[in-house]
Amino acid sequence: MIHSHQITGLVLAGGRGSRMGGADKGLQNFNGTPLAMHTLLRLQMQEGDLLAEQMINANRNLAAYEAFGVPVWPDTLDDFAGPLAGFMTGLERCETPYLLTVPCDTPLYPLDLAVRLAQAFEKEDTEIAMAAAREEDGQLRAQPVFCLLKLELLESLTAFTQGGGRKIDRWTAEHHTVIVPFDLPADDPRAFFNANTLAELHALENP
Ligand SMILES: Nc1nc2c(ncn2[C@@H]2O[C@H](COP(=O)(O)OP(=O)(O)OP(=O)(O)O)[C@@H](O)[C@H]2O)c(=O)[nH]1
Numbered sequence: 183m184i185h186s187h188q189i190t191g192l193v194l195a196g197g198r199g200s201r202m203g204g205a206d207k208g209l210q211n212f213n214g215t216p217l218a219m220h221t222l223l224r225l226q227m228q229e230g231d232l233l234a235e236q237m238i239n240a241n242r243n244l245a246a247y248e249a250f251g252v253p254v255w256p257d258t259l260d261d262f263a264g265p266l267a268g269f270m271t272g273l274e275r276c277e278t279p280y281l282l283t284v285p286c287d288t289p290l291y292p293l294d295l296a297v298r299l300a301q302a303f304e305k306e307d308t309e310i311a312m313a314a315a316r317e318e319d320g321q322l323r324a325q326p327v328f329c330l331l332k333l334e335l336l337e338s339l340t341a342f343t344q345g346g347g348r349k350i351d352r353w354t355a356e357h358h359t360v361i362v363p364f365d366l367p368a369d370d371p372r373a374f375f376n377a378n379t380l381a382e383l384h385a386l387e388n389p
Pocket residue numbers: 194195196197198199200201202207239240257261262263264265266267268269284285286287327378
């Protein structure tokens with residue numbers, strides 16, 4: 183199994199927030215704390231040892247994100263190319279062998295995310311571990327922005343995005359990807375609820 187000190191955590195906050203009226207999602211308050219800060223704190227609260235490093239990927243209001251105390255990196259791809267642009271920025275800046283991505287808009291994500299995704303690397307050929315939530319009907323639903331990635335994937339991701347690729351699952355399908363089920367509601371059933379609108383965000387604040 184890989185260890186926390188080999189992993190950098192990346193908060194993805196680089197989107198347009200168009201369903202939030204164009205607001206910078208990561209700076210919206212969740213129980214009084216900006217979402218990106220809350221997400222960062224949850225990375226620091228992960229079970230097991232502390233991750234080696236943390237960083238934030240954002241494309242607007244960079245000074246506000248810098249106040250959270252970790253490095254902030256904007257996309258190197260232009261025009262809000264989607265979450266894969268954030269993955270790419272993270273892989274470019276990462277100084278550890280593995281990168282853990284978490285979106286800024288899913289504030290209750292599991293505290294054992296890092297440990298459980300890391301376990302997937304016990305299988306030797308694993309290149310990507312992706313979380314999936316078990317839905318009420320028993321089906322697994324992939325959570326593609328929650329990934330643990332090998333640093334060596336940068337070259338492949340660069341080629342994929344340069345070829346116009348934008349969909350996470352199309353890219354991960356090119357690699358040895360292990361899907362890691364999180365059996366909800368044994369954990370918090372809202373663990374993978376994400377807020378796309380302000381109404382959804384407020385609903386998550388008040389159970
Ligand atoms: N770096 C980067 N991250 C992105 C981009 N688009 C989305 N994301 C991130 O990917 C995650 C999931 O994206 P969405 O839920 O679609 O968020 P969004 O794109 O800001 O919101 P919408 O504009 O309403 O789709 C969030 O953490 C976003 O910050 C992008 O162009 N660049």
